[in-house]
Amino acid sequence: MSLVRSAAALAVHAYTASGAVIAWLALQSAWDHDPRTALLWLCFACFVDATDGFAARAVDVRRHAAWIDGARLDDIVDFLTYVFVPMAVLWDQGQLAGSLGLAAVAAVLIASGLGFSNLQAKTQDYFFTGWPSYWNLIAVYAVAWRWSATATSLLLMVLAALVFVPIKYVYPSRTVTLMRPTLIFGFLWAAQVVLIVWWLPAPPAWLMWSSVAYPAYYFALSLWLNVNSRRTKE
Template identity: 25%
Template sequence: MIIKPLTTNVIISLVAHLYTSSGLLCSVMIFNSILSDNIRTAIIWMMISILIDLTDGTLARSVNVTRYTPFIDGVKMDYLVDFINVTFLPLILIYKAGWIPNESIIFISVPLIASLFNYCLVKKKAHSAGFFQGFPAFYSILCLYLYILDGAFSRYLIVVLLHVVAIAELLPIMFLRARGAYKYSKVVNVGGTLWLIFLLAIFYTMPKYSYTLVMVSLIYPLLYVILSIIAYHDYKNNFKVTQGIQ
C-alpha cells in the first residue's frame, strides 16, 4: 500500500471519506433509539443517513478521491455503511416496533441475507453504465411508511412484503442509479429528492397527514421502476448496435 504525502488534496479526500463514515454516527443513534423504543427518533436518524448517502458520492467524485486516496476503497465503505443503515437496523426496528409478529423474528434473516448477496453481486459493468442489479431495498424508507401507516396493514402481510422485496433484490433486473450518468438518472435523482422531502413533510405533520397523500407518494417508486425498465432496454439495444458496428 502506497500512502501519498498529506497534501491539501489528500486531506480533502480523507475528509470526503470521513463524511461517508459519518453514516456510522447515524447507526449508533439509530441503535440507541431502537433500544429506547423511540421509533420516531430512529426514523429521523435513518433519514439523515439517507441524506449523507445521497450526497457523499457526489462529494467524493468532486474531490477525486480515487486519485488522491487510492488506498481507501470508498465504494466498499459506502456499501458497509449502507448495509447497516438501510438493511440491518431498519429490519431490527421493524421487529422491535411490533410491525411483524414476535414469532417472525427469524424471518428477518431472509431479507438480511438477500441484501448481503445483493451488495456482493459482481456488477461493475452495469454499475459503470449507470445501473445496478436487483431492486433497491431501502428498508429505512419502508420503516417510514410503516410508521406513517401504523396499523393499516396486517403484521403477517408485512412479513410477506419483506420476503417479496428480498426476492426482488436478487432478480436479474437492472435499475437506474440516481447518481449515474445514464438517461433518466437526473430525473430519478431530482424526483427521489422531492419524493423524500414529500414523505418527510407527511412524517412531520402527523397525525394530520392525509392517507391520500401517502398513496400519491407511491407514484414515484412506480415511475422509478418504469423508467429503469425503459432505460435498461434502451441501453441493451444501443450496446447491441455498437457491438454490431464493431
C-alpha cells in the first residue's frame, strides 16, 4: 500500500511537471507565429495548475513523496507558463517592441523572478502578496484587443512594480472569504477566456467586454479584504 501511495504521489508531481512540456509547446507555437495555439496551450497549463493542488492534497504528496519539493516545482513551472512564454507571445505579436518593449520584458522577468522567490509571496491566510504575475492573462487581452506596443509595455511595467507593493490578492482556490462564488465566477470566466482565444484573431466584442467582469470582481474583492484587514488591526 505504501508503494502505491508513493507512486500516486510521484504521478501527481509528474502531472505538475508536465506544465513545463506544455510551456515548450506554447513557445514553439509562438515561434511559428501562431498566438492562438500558443495561448490555447497556456490555457491548458492553467487547467493543470488549477487542479494539481487538489490532487496533491488528495494523495498527501508531502508524506508519500517528501523528497520532492512540490511548491518549488510548481513555481518553476508557473514561471514558464505565467511569465516567460507570455512575454514571448507578446513580443512575437508586436505588442512589445524596441527598447521600451525590452525594458518591459526585463521588468516582468526580474520582478516575477524576485516575486516567485519571495518567502512571503503567499500568506498563511491564503493570499498572494503583491501582483500575482498573471502575465498570461495580460497576453490574452493584449493580443485579442490588439493593444499598441507602447500601451502594453507601460502596463507591464506598472504591474511589475506592483509585484513589490504589499497588497494582498485573493488566492481563488484557497482564500476562504467568498470562496464558492469566487470559484463559480472564476470557472465561468475561464470558459470565456478559452472562447476568446479560440475565436482569435477576432473574438466578438460582447465576449471581450463581458469577460472583464471577473477581473473587476477579483480586484474589488481583494481591495475590500485589504481594507477590512487594516480596519480589524486598528
